[in-house]
Amino acid sequence: GAVVSQHPSWVICKSGTSVKIECRSLDFQATTMFWYRQFPKQSLMLMATSNEGSKATYEQGVEKDKFLINHASLTLSTLTVTSAHPEDSSFYICSARDTRERSGELFFGEGSRLTVL
Amino acid sequence: LAKTTQPISMDSYEGQEVNITCSHNNIATNDYITWYQQFPSQGPRFIIQGYKTKVTNEVASLFIPADRKSSTLSLPRVSLSDTAVYYCLVGRYNTDKLIFGTGTRLQVFP
Numbered sequence: 001g002a003v004v005s006q007h008p009s010w011v012i013c014k015s016g017t018s019v020k021i022e023c024r025s026l027d028f029q030a031t032t033m034f035w036y037r038q039f040p041k042q043s044l045m046l047m048a049t050s051n052e053g054s055k056a057t058y059e060q061g062v063e064k065d066k067f068l069i070n071h072a073s074l075t076l077s078t079l080t081v082t083s084a085h086p087e088d089s090s091f092y093i094c095s096a097r098d099t100r101e102r103s104g105e106l107f108f109g110e111g112s113r114l115t116v117l
Numbered sequence: 118l119a120k121t122t123q124p125i126s127m128d129s130y131e132g133q134e135v136n137i138t139c140s141h142n143n144i145a146t147n148d149y150i151t152w153y154q155q156f157p158s159q160g161p162r163f164i165i166q167g168y169k170t171k172v173t174n175e176v177a178s179l180f181i182p183a184d185r186k187s188s189t190l191s192l193p194r195v196s197l198s199d200t201a202v203y204y205c206l207v208g209r210y211n212t213d214k215l216i217f218g219t220g221t222r223l224q225v226f227p
Binding site: 004006034036043044045046049091093095104105106107108109110111113 | 149151153158159160161162163166204210214215216217218219220
């Protein structure tokens with residue numbers, strides 16, 4: 001199946017700094033990617049839909065100025081957590097569809113664990 | 118987007134068949150039913166997808182009654198490595214964003 005890769009897999013940063021997480025579709029093009037956040041023992045929460053060449057669509061309650069999403073190419077979307085605080089510590093997961101697959105299944109990255117000190 | 122309801126957790130023993138049922142009373146005509154598996158600190162992984170009746174692949178079966186208001190994921194002869202969280206999602210394939218529900222935490226014991 002298609003492969004989605006995230007980098008870094010884990011990152012530790014100081015409070016107030018910004019952190020960028022990359023999401024790449026390795027063997028297919030993705031005009032749309034999805035960013036999720038997951039806290040321990042909880043389900044995935046959709047944060048935003050990343051659209052290649054246009055602005056991301058954010059879910060209700062997600063601050064677009066804090067979670068900057070850029071989808072500059074058909075294989076790369078980035079999520080930047082700006083001025084990170086300890087409450088932003090979480091597991092961030094991206095996903096994308098390979099539209100060549102009839103099932104329309106979402107392929108997920110390995111996830112990026114952010115710890116803000 | 119149709120909301121789903123699943124049991125929060127289930128326990129089983131190795132070698133047993135496990136059936137996880139998901140309710141989706143508001144499923145739309147164009148919605149498909151998809152199940153994902155997630156291990157700790159990993160992204161979810163696609164298991165199976167169906168629209169109606171029964172679908173089977175190498176790892177699971179999916180049973181969908183005629184009214185499509187529920188579905189059952191069947192895992193034959195589970196092993197310890199099947200311990201994971203299983204999510205049921207509904208949506209139009211290839212178009213919709215997918216909203217995750219609570220999922221079912223399956224614990225398999227030796």
